[in-house]
Amino acid sequence: MNVKELIKKYDGKAVVDSVSFEIQKGKVTSLIGPNGAGKSTVMGMISRLVAKDAGIISFEDKDLSEWKSRELAKRLAILTQHNNVQMKLTVKELVAFGRFPYSGSRLTAEDNAIIAKAIDYMELGEFEDRYIDELSGGQRQRAYIAMVIAQDTEYILLDEPTNNLDIYHATNMMKIVRRLCDELGKTVILVLHEINYAAFYSDYICAFVDGKVAKYGTVNEVMNKETLSKIYNVDFQIMEIDGKPLSIYY
Amino acid sequence: MFRKISSKSWFSTAILAGVLFIFSVVSLFVGVIDMNFGDLFSGGEKLELFFITRLPRLLAILCTGTGLSVAGLIMQQLCMNKFVSPSTGATLSSAKFGICLTLVFLPASLTTIWTRAIFSFVFAILGTWIFVWFVQRIQFKDTVMVPLVGIMFGNIINGVTSFVAYKYEITQALSSWETGHFSMVLRGRYEIVCLVVPLLILAFIFANHFNIVGMGKDFSQNLGVNYKFVLFLGLTIAAAITASIVVVVGEISYIGLIIPNMIAMFKGDKIRGTLVDTALAGALFVLICDILARIVIFPYEVAIQLIVGIFGSILFLFILFRKLKHGRKAIRLNKKEKGGESA
Ligand SMILES: Nc1ncnc2c1ncn2[C@@H]1O[C@H](COP(=O)(O)OP(=O)(O)OP(=O)(O)O)[C@@H](O)[C@H]1O
Ligand SMILES: [Mg+2]
Numbered sequence: 001m002n003v004k005e006l007i008k009k010y011d012g013k014a015v016v017d018s019v020s021f022e023i024q025k026g027k028v029t030s031l032i033g034p035n036g037a038g039k040s041t042v043m044g045m046i047s048r049l050v051a052k053d054a055g056i057i058s059f060e061d062k063d064l065s066e067w068k069s070r071e072l073a074k075r076l077a078i079l080t081q082h083n084n085v086q087m088k089l090t091v092k093e094l095v096a097f098g099r100f101p102y103s104g105s106r107l108t109a110e111d112n113a114i115i116a117k118a119i120d121y122m123e124l125g126e127f128e129d130r131y132i133d134e135l136s137g138g139q140r141q142r143a144y145i146a147m148v149i150a151q152d153t154e155y156i157l158l159d160e161p162t163n164n165l166d167i168y169h170a171t172n173m174m175k176i177v178r179r180l181c182d183e184l185g186k187t188v189i190l191v192l193h194e195i196n197y198a199a200f201y202s203d204y205i206c207a208f209v210d211g212k213v214a215k216y217g218t219v220n221e222v223m224n225k226e227t228l229s230k231i232y233n234v235d236f237q238i239m240e241i242d243g244k245p246l247s248i249y250y
Numbered sequence: 251m252f253r254k255i256s257s258k259s260w261f262s263t264a265i266l267a268g269v270l271f272i273f274s275v276v277s278l279f280v281g282v283i284d285m286n287f288g289d290l291f292s293g294g295e296k297l298e299l300f301f302i303t304r305l306p307r308l309l310a311i312l313c314t315g316t317g318l319s320v321a322g323l324i325m326q327q328l329c330m331n332k333f334v335s336p337s338t339g340a341t342l343s344s345a346k347f348g349i350c351l352t353l354v355f356l357p358a359s360l361t362t363i364w365t366r367a368i369f370s371f372v373f374a375i376l377g378t379w380i381f382v383w384f385v386q387r388i389q390f391k392d393t394v395m396v397p398l399v400g401i402m403f404g405n406i407i408n409g410v411t412s413f414v415a416y417k418y419e420i421t422q423a424l425s426s427w428e429t430g431h432f433s434m435v436l437r438g439r440y441e442i443v444c445l446v447v448p449l450l451i452l453a454f455i456f457a458n459h460f461n462i463v464g465m466g467k468d469f470s471q472n473l474g475v476n477y478k479f480v481l482f483l484g485l486t487i488a489a490a491i492t493a494s495i496v497v498v499v500g501e502i503s504y505i506g507l508i509i510p511n512m513i514a515m516f517k518g519d520k521i522r523g524t525l526v527d528t529a530l531a532g533a534l535f536v537l538i539c540d541i542l543a544r545i546v547i548f549p550y551e552v553a554i555q556l557i558v559g560i561f562g563s564i565l566f567l568f569i570l571f572r573k574l575k576h577g578r579k580a581i582r583l584n585k586k587e588k589g590g591e592s593a
Pocket of ligand 1: 037039040
């Protein structure tokens with residue numbers, strides 16, 4: 001996936017300003033940056049949920065706008081930051097919607113197997129017949145992630161997937177991301193606020209500040225004191241654990 | 251798919267269908283002219299009567315009950331609001347306005363039931379679309395505001411209708427549609443209401459699409475579902491169902507509001523799982539109300555709208571109080587989530 005000179009304006013103000021980057025296929029890329037930096041907006045544009053004002057997004061060597069929406073839904077899935085929770089759907093019914101682009105309303109045995117596996121991945125077995133509006137925030141977040149996993153796409157976009165998750169489930173989530181990438185060859189793009197998760201589990205990091213790409217590179221290129229302090233305006237210390245950079249901020 | 255749940259869900263459907271069947275038979279044999287099962291085989295006048303009034307009446311009742319409740323279900327799902335329905339979403343009043351216009355502006359030779367149906371259909375769709383467009387524009391997601399706007403909008407349309415009717419002196423003619431009743435349902439002038447059947451089948455085919463659109467625009471797009479198309483399709487189906495009912499039996503309120511809510515309380519919001527139950531429960535509700543309407547002041551009958559109004563408002567209050575309780579819980583969850591995101 002290749003993005004060139006992407007621009008999005010709200011009320012005349014550019015919230016995403018000439019953003020260009022290339023997503024490496026089969027890798028995990030994390031988008032980081034302060035609140036309001038434009039991460040979700042970029043995610044929205046590269047998944048056709050948000051209309052762009054200018055720029056080029058090419059997906060699999062074809063302009064994103066030329067893709068049929070239904071076809072794209074089999075190649076690229078996105079978990080948005082905010083999700084509607086008013087419907088009384090069970091976890092299983094929600095996850096089953098992930099198969100909609102493939103089978104429409106008629107689920108095959110294969111679909112059911114994939115749904116069961118996604119529920120298993122997110123450790124939702126005991127909740128599968130519960131209504132999503134009666135779950136805790138984290139349980140619900142996991143149900144939505146399971147749906148995206150059931151969609152079984154080459155590209156998986158997750159906007160703050162660890163939102164609401166406790167340490168156990170957040171870590172589990174990141175391990176799943178790694179497995180999706182390493183074992184199934186998927187390309188994962190994440191928005192993360194926990195920099196250390198980004199450092200530990202991703203291959204590339206793209207840092208946004210004020211609608212611009214402040215730094216894009218491998219984990220080691222981005223995870224250094226100067227870069228991070230500049231991005232977040234907070235003092236950083238970088239340590240190394242297991243050969244991976246770990247940041248401490250205060 | 252879900253063994254445990256689905257066996258239970260078939261159970262409720264079967265019970266509803268069974269009870270509906272019993273009441274249907276009862277309905278066929280309630281009336282001023284005494285009729286029993288044997289008369290159907292002896293032929294003659296009574297058999298005539300059966301096919302001219304009793305059977306049409308039953309079919310019209312079944313179509314009305316299933317139609318209005320499913321129209322309400324679709325509208326609630328698409329508007330993401332449990333209190334939207336043909337009567338609280340300007341659909342019914344727009345349909346009546348269409349009928350009023352045919353009475354005023356078309357020459358008598360052209361005011362057949364078909365032209366009335368077409369006019370009420372067109373206006374029902376327009377009214378519903380404008381309402382939904384407005385609601386989406388304003389973007390207040392306050393649960394109670396949306397139907398309040400719908401009711402206000404509907405009242406404005408009703409006001410215009412009354413004004414036009416008054417000015418052209420057709421108030422008398424129009425009153426037949428103001429309070430719905432089945433007493434004028436006779437062979438030859440009720441068949442349009444059967445349009446509800448193909449529309450219901452269409453609704454069932456698109457049930458999952460409606461569910462997905464009900465989860466929001468981003469959710470739909472992610473799954474490759476054309477949000478606008480499905481939204482318009484669903485609203486058009488709901489409006490068409492409403493119009494074909496209004497033109498035959500007139501306005502009946504509450505059904506589209508209470509029945510889908512009652513069923514959802516027990517069976518959730520997955521339309522594929524609730525559509526049949528909603529339709530059956532709607533038919534049963536109207537059928538029972540109609541039987542009551544025919545026996546309370548026997549040998550006369552009251553307009554069914556009156557009976558539906560009484561039971562409907564009681565059930566509506568019940569739902570409202572439950573929703574308020576449940577709503578408090580939902581609000582608290584939302585707050586917690588917002589806090590989590592901004593933190
Ligand atoms: N629909 C909208 N209308 C107007 N402004 C918007 C809209 N969506 C986003 N913005 C603005 O665009 C900017 C970028 O928003 P975005 O959601 O992309 O930030 P973000 O990087 O995802 O932040 P966060 O970490 O808080 O999720 C913000 O200043 C926001 O106010
Ligand atoms: Mg965001």
